[in-house]
Amino acid sequence: MxxxxxxxxxxxxxxxxxxxxxxxxxxxxxxxxxxxxxxxxxxxxxxxxxxxxxxxxxxxxxxxxxxxxxxxxxxxxxxxxxxxxxxxxxxxxxxxxxxxxxxxxxxxxxxxxxxxxxxxxxxxxxxGSWPFGERAHGMSGLEEAYAEALGIPNVRKDLLYLLRFLRQQRSKGHWPCPCGSGRRVRNCHQNDLSAQRQRIKPHIAKSMLARMQPRKGELSRSSF
Structure with missing residues (x-):
């Protein structure tokens, strides 16, 4: 504290x-x-x-x-x-x-x-100009910053899915891999995702998700 x-x-x-x-x-x-x-x-x-x-x-x-x-x-x-x-x-x-x-x-x-x-x-x-550049205002700028932090392309559905994945305390090997390959985590990016979770703790992922406020009807690749 x-x-x-x-x-x-x-x-x-x-x-x-x-x-x-x-x-x-x-x-x-x-x-x-x-x-x-x-x-x-x-x-x-x-x-x-x-x-x-x-x-x-x-x-x-x-x-x-x-x-x-x-x-x-x-x-x-x-x-x-x-x-x-x-x-x-x-x-x-x-x-x-x-x-x-x-x-x-x-x-x-x-x-x-x-x-x-x-x-x-x-x-x-x-x-009249910003020395460090300027992000877009609102949700667009937020998504840009989160994509940078996560190290993935700025695609909203992929950001949401990966954050839903990272907010879990533990991941299951049979979950679909967030990379979009269609393969299960255990057969795809399990080690990379474990390293990612060390950088982005579940409470940070939850905070990101809350701020992104998924729109009604937005689908994820799984129900977790």
Missing amino acids: LTLSEVEAAIAFDQPDLRATQQRDMIVVEGTFVVTGGDAAYDPEGPLARYGVRIELSSAYPRIEPRVFETDGRIARDPDHHINGEGDCCVTVWENWLVTAGSTSFSAYLRGPLREYFLGQFWFENT
């Missing part, structure tokens, strides 16, 4: 203009997020930009994604500026980051997705 002392240690090192407090069942981080050109919070050339932020953290982090709000009104509140309908920042596709990141500590989150988000906002303010 994430503790207040862990959060305080992370911001003291990376973002000393932030302050953390325990508020009932969450940790709230507020203050100024400093954006630099390098990985450190401060560098000899000085900061590129500063953004007022409020970060709401569950003690279950990283299982539960932080909610981030830009508090100075500097970023337009619309999807084109990666702000969700409830006003929180669309920082990253969470499950994609959990699967691909080397570390998912709060310090890694500050240095990685959060820094890239605000660096992107600063760059867009000044150039």
